[in-house]
Amino acid sequence: MEIDTALWRETSPTVRDLCELRETVWLNSGLRPAAEGLATAPLTAADVADAAARLERFAPYLAAVFPDTAPAGGIIESHLVEVPRYQELLGYGPGRLLMKLDSHLPISGSIKARGGIYEVLYLAESLAMKAGLLRYGDDYAVLAQPRFREFFRQYAVAVGSTGNLGLSIGIMSAQLGFRVTVHMSADARQWKKDMLRSKGVQVVEYAADYSKAVAEGRRLARQDPMCHFVDDENSQTLFLGYAVAAERLAKQLAERHIPVDGDHPLFVYLPCGVGGGPGGVAFGLKLLYGDHVHCFFAEPTHAPCMTLGLATGLHDRVCVQDFGIDSLTAADGLAVGRPSRFVGKVMAPLLSGCYTVTDERLYRLLRQLADSEGIHLEPSALAGVPGMGLVADYATGRGIDLAHATHIAWATGGSMVPPDIWQEYYAHG
């Protein structure tokens, strides 16, 4: 089907602003009461609970093979931190700004350590069980034994990535013993490719963007019956791995005595690429907090694929290039031209809105966060920060009192960035 992009531009102020690369706020008029929106989703709370239980089963294995997960007993989780100096510097209020430091998740230093690692573990468990090598009650630390590495060696894993998903899938798969290939888009940073190669991962480089790397990876994987392709654009397994974050966050909020209810709404701002990471987290949060949580996706002005897909209702039938937008951004984790159809459809009734941010703002926010709080992130991970300054109209329109609101900017990556490269980011800001 031919999309009349000129007509969209004329009739939709949101589309016009996105095409002009302006920072844009899109409020979702399709937002439904959470119970209604969740009822239409193909996944349920039981699916998320199943994923959480699987991660518990693997915890002894992860603690054994990745020592930095041992202090938390093999559970891959990040800190929730207050950033009072940053909030003051940015002049945001009322309410409290916190950051969820997925930037510092063990193993791969980004939100992809949730979904990406989960999908590889899911695969390993199902293969080992089918072969009669593993049962539910076993101590999964046995998976570190050479006989399992030999077993997994028969199988291959492949993925297309802008970088961080490749790191997660690559590191986890190689550790288990899988043969693993990562198809990297042109946006992927050299250090990520180098790191993967040093771990025995095969890295295939493309001059094209993320969608092309995924398509080519998917095509090649199909030719190998022993190969599992991690499909970032459609995978419900990845999505569930991300969704487990919600109950972990709820525990952290409860520990801090931060309520989430009608008088204490929770606002969560999630940097969005193809949509699986932010979609999974937001879905998990809606399951837990229903109408008391308000989720927003944040994208770069040069790659607003999810905003375009949702605002037009066309999802993956449109890509940013159709609208003359280049998808070139310093936010490499978000440099995606076409959104996930699966995520777009699940989130259409659940998401409060989207907004876009320029690269210049991301760099400035990166510098200000380092100066005020000493936290070092990669550019993509700052996209959630401006959200707190953008929701006044949304709150007024829905009669939400922001006086006692909690705002969480999901800081999605950064701790693995080599210091010299991080210094370049900082200098830019």
Ligand SMILES: *Cc1c(COP(=O)(O)O)cnc(C)c1O
């Ligand atoms: C991948 C990524 C995201 C977004 O996740 P998607 O599943 O692609 O939407 C956000 N931030 C960083 C740093 C990432 O690597």
